[in-house]
Amino acid sequence: xxxxxxxxxxxxxxxxxxxxxxxxxxxxxxxxxxxxxxxxxxxxxxxxxxxxxxxxxxxxxxxxxxxxxxxxxxxxxxxxxxxxxxxxxxxxxxxxxxxxxxxxxxxxxxxxxxxxxxxxxxxxxxxxxxxxxxxxxxxxxxxxxxxxxxxxxxxxxxxxxxxxxxxxxxxxxxxxxxxxxxxxxxxxxxxxxxxxxxxxxxxxxxxxxxxxxxxxxxxxxxxxxxxxxxxxxxxxxxxxxxxxxxxxxxxxxxxxxxxxxxxxxxxxxxxxxxxxxxxxxxxxxxxxxxxxxxxxxxxxxxxxxxxxxxxxxxxxxxxxxxxxxxxxxxxxxxxxxxxxxxxxxxxxxxxxxxxxxxxxxxxxxxxxxxxxxxxxxxxxxxxxxxxxxxxxxxxxxxxxxxxxxxxxxxxxxxxxxxxxxxxxxxxxxxx
Amino acid sequence: xxxxxxxxxxxxxxxxxxxxxxxxxxxxxxxxxxxxxxxxxxxxxxxxxxxxxxxxxxxxxxxxxxxxxxxxxxxxxxxxxxxxxxxxxxxxxxxxxxxxxxxxxxxxxxxxxxxxxxxxxxxxxxxxxxxxxxxxxxxxxxxxxxxxxxxxxxxxxxxxxxxxxxxxxxxxxxxxxxxxxxxxxxxxxxxxxxxxxxxxxxxxxxxxxxxxxxxxxxxxxxxxxxxxxxxxxxxxxxxxxxxxxxxxxxxxxxxxxxxxxxxxxxxxxxxxxxxxxxxxxxxxxxxxxxxxxxxxxxxxxxxxxxxxxxxxxxxxxxxxxxxxxxxxxxxxxxxxxxxxxxxxxxxxxxxxxxxxxxxxxxxxxxxxxxxxxxxxxxxxxxxxxxxxxxxxxxxxxxx
Numbered sequence: 001x002x003x004x005x006x007x008x009x010x011x012x013x014x015x016x017x018x019x020x021x022x023x024x025x026x027x028x029x030x031x032x033x034x035x036x037x038x039x040x041x042x043x044x045x046x047x048x049x050x051x052x053x054x055x056x057x058x059x060x061x062x063x064x065x066x067x068x069x070x071x072x073x074x075x076x077x078x079x080x081x082x083x084x085x086x087x088x089x090x091x092x093x094x095x096x097x098x099x100x101x102x103x104x105x106x107x108x109x110x111x112x113x114x115x116x117x118x119x120x121x122x123x124x125x126x127x128x129x130x131x132x133x134x135x136x137x138x139x140x141x142x143x144x145x146x147x148x149x150x151x152x153x154x155x156x157x158x159x160x161x162x163x164x165x166x167x168x169x170x171x172x173x174x175x176x177x178x179x180x181x182x183x184x185x186x187x188x189x190x191x192x193x194x195x196x197x198x199x200x201x202x203x204x205x206x207x208x209x210x211x212x213x214x215x216x217x218x219x220x221x222x223x224x225x226x227x228x229x230x231x232x233x234x235x236x237x238x239x240x241x242x243x244x245x246x247x248x249x250x251x252x253x254x255x256x257x258x259x260x261x262x263x264x265x266x267x268x269x270x271x272x273x274x275x276x277x278x279x280x281x282x283x284x285x286x287x288x289x290x291x292x293x294x295x296x297x298x299x300x301x302x303x304x305x306x307x308x309x310x311x312x313x314x315x316x317x318x319x320x321x322x323x324x325x326x327x328x329x330x331x332x333x334x335x336x337x338x339x340x341x342x343x344x345x346x347x348x349x350x351x352x353x354x355x356x357x358x359x360x361x362x363x364x365x366x367x368x369x370x371x372x373x374x375x376x377x378x379x380x381x382x383x384x385x386x387x388x389x390x391x392x393x394x395x396x397x398x399x400x401x402x403x404x405x406x407x408x409x410x411x412x413x414x415x416x417x418x419x420x421x422x423x424x425x426x427x428x429x430x431x
Numbered sequence: 432x433x434x435x436x437x438x439x440x441x442x443x444x445x446x447x448x449x450x451x452x453x454x455x456x457x458x459x460x461x462x463x464x465x466x467x468x469x470x471x472x473x474x475x476x477x478x479x480x481x482x483x484x485x486x487x488x489x490x491x492x493x494x495x496x497x498x499x500x501x502x503x504x505x506x507x508x509x510x511x512x513x514x515x516x517x518x519x520x521x522x523x524x525x526x527x528x529x530x531x532x533x534x535x536x537x538x539x540x541x542x543x544x545x546x547x548x549x550x551x552x553x554x555x556x557x558x559x560x561x562x563x564x565x566x567x568x569x570x571x572x573x574x575x576x577x578x579x580x581x582x583x584x585x586x587x588x589x590x591x592x593x594x595x596x597x598x599x600x601x602x603x604x605x606x607x608x609x610x611x612x613x614x615x616x617x618x619x620x621x622x623x624x625x626x627x628x629x630x631x632x633x634x635x636x637x638x639x640x641x642x643x644x645x646x647x648x649x650x651x652x653x654x655x656x657x658x659x660x661x662x663x664x665x666x667x668x669x670x671x672x673x674x675x676x677x678x679x680x681x682x683x684x685x686x687x688x689x690x691x692x693x694x695x696x697x698x699x700x701x702x703x704x705x706x707x708x709x710x711x712x713x714x715x716x717x718x719x720x721x722x723x724x725x726x727x728x729x730x731x732x733x734x735x736x737x738x739x740x741x742x743x744x745x746x747x748x749x750x751x752x753x754x755x756x757x758x759x760x761x762x763x764x765x766x767x768x769x770x771x772x773x774x775x776x777x778x779x780x781x782x783x784x785x786x787x788x789x790x791x792x793x794x795x796x797x798x799x800x801x802x803x804x805x806x807x808x809x810x811x812x813x814x815x816x817x818x819x820x821x822x823x824x825x826x827x828x829x830x
Binding site: 053054055056060061062065066120123124125126128129130131132133134136137138139140141144145146147148151204205207208209210211286289357358360361362363364365 | 541542545546549568572575642643649651660661662663664666683692695696697698699700701716717718719720721722724725726727728729730732733734735736737738760761762818819
């Protein structure tokens, strides 16, 4: 009985300590969390309106039937897949600087996946029927429907990316060496799985013969290449923040290494895009319409043109910033490059990818789509939710990693208490 | 139990054997390839493991993969994509057959367990819902309902529609007629682009009338000299009178593909192809993900973005569960060739409404039908044939 009671007591202590950790912080921390919460509340209110009235509250139509939500979803799946970039070198090649931060990268992937799943949820017309999709309970159309595949791989990836860091953090908490024989297979599995989530998401669009813009075999490789740009870019920025706000030590060397990987990925991304543009423009069939809509406008409809050119400029600039060692190894230009990539790839892989698939529609109608306030607010709400979850996860994970929050600290507390009690009882006896 | 045969030639599979559950290596299988035009029959016999002819091997490949067959005689089309046909009809249908036979499958058990847990956990929320709402929430897939359950749902809907629209509804769940595969013909040289079909469809099929008005038929106006590149088509033409000089009209609706991409992509089997070839939607099962809209090359599907606005005095109370019953917000819908009419031996509303007689309809399996006459004697083509969707909607010209 005693060990069980002791474990329970420690678990209780752990939860209480976690709560204390997340509710205490600097003024900036409070401001950050409260503003995120405020955005979440506003987003939820807008979502509630959409839920009550139906998707008519958005600007989506039968012509452009997926919009900002699915665009964000696509982008975030890529973000999540990027965790693999940290896992490969750290575990396989024992690359020291990255190894310290891989747990944080995986928690970031988990937060991204949660956001991606939320974006699909808000896009569903009938959230009340979402149980129809649960395997064995509903009637999932597996393996025929790629959306069924996506549900499985995304949830699997989420579990994997929660399980691995939690296991490692618990071991860190107890100051024990993780059982590598046990956890390594999971880590190895997460690598193909990360490639898998983005490939399946690409195939989701790729398999639709009705939409020539998506029906190109280059799609999955392009998805992966762009994901390996945007994901690591945001991770570089997050790690710099972590370095500032916690006692965790992250070497510049690790950041520069990630930046170098981004440069290669961006080269591949631009190359694949070039290959696609060549094919479309040189063969110049009727299937070029969506490309024309995106890059130069079609029959005076050109809502996306300034966006895509801005994205192109950002991506190319960032590529050169990361390619040239002096600009890559200076934090100011490194961060500029990261920001350019985050925004540039978001435009390219988000709205710049989803919307042209619907313009012109299969019967040649051109209907321009621009998201409205509801869609923007709900999207901001989901992004805020993701950042909030990630912030809280970090608030607990960082002290564990630095050793400030650990079993030993707890035991010290117990010993102090026991000593006090003992002294007190001794004192009583003496009296 | 017989499934409708389809296409020009069919395969008939008979299974005899002592163990009546699944097809094993020892089961005896009889394959009859029937050409319904000349009524020529070829028979193949063999065991579960044995190889057949090319057609048979296709078939056998499916049988070997743990297909559980509780139906003694199955007729399936061979001229079509066997694999997808299997996936769309037989496998799903059979799984349901199978479930009805067994009292409590693992799936059923899991579902009950989870739903009970969910229900008890969300008791505070559910208790604020009405009984109807809870029933709607837990309603089964149409194909998984027993006859008794179907009756209950119909009674519930009839009551609800009466309260809402003040009319007594007749909700049919009539199954496909045997030996039918519906096909449609549209004579482009006669169409004058008047859109009477569009509004006859709206009237018949209880569409939302405003905020947003939904149409299952779209008439495209094309400049003469072009039929394939739809990018130059005009969807919203509005002249004083039609037809206009220098233009042709191309009405497009669901093409009832025999190889439907929309059915393939649906993540939850909310849409499927009936044995008579009509692709239908269970409006109560659809989750509104709109993947089917993205997959359809003909824009054959429309979405109820809001609660449909159907005025009381314009309601058509003769409805089919899988067809024109009043729908709800955020579920997808599509043309069903007026399933409520054609299964009762009537023409679809658009066929009746057409003032020029451009629209023809009939059974593709009946060699004497009008549609077969057209296919055999006129110049027919189908939209976007290159996508291999095998539409059962034939456009034609006077020969």
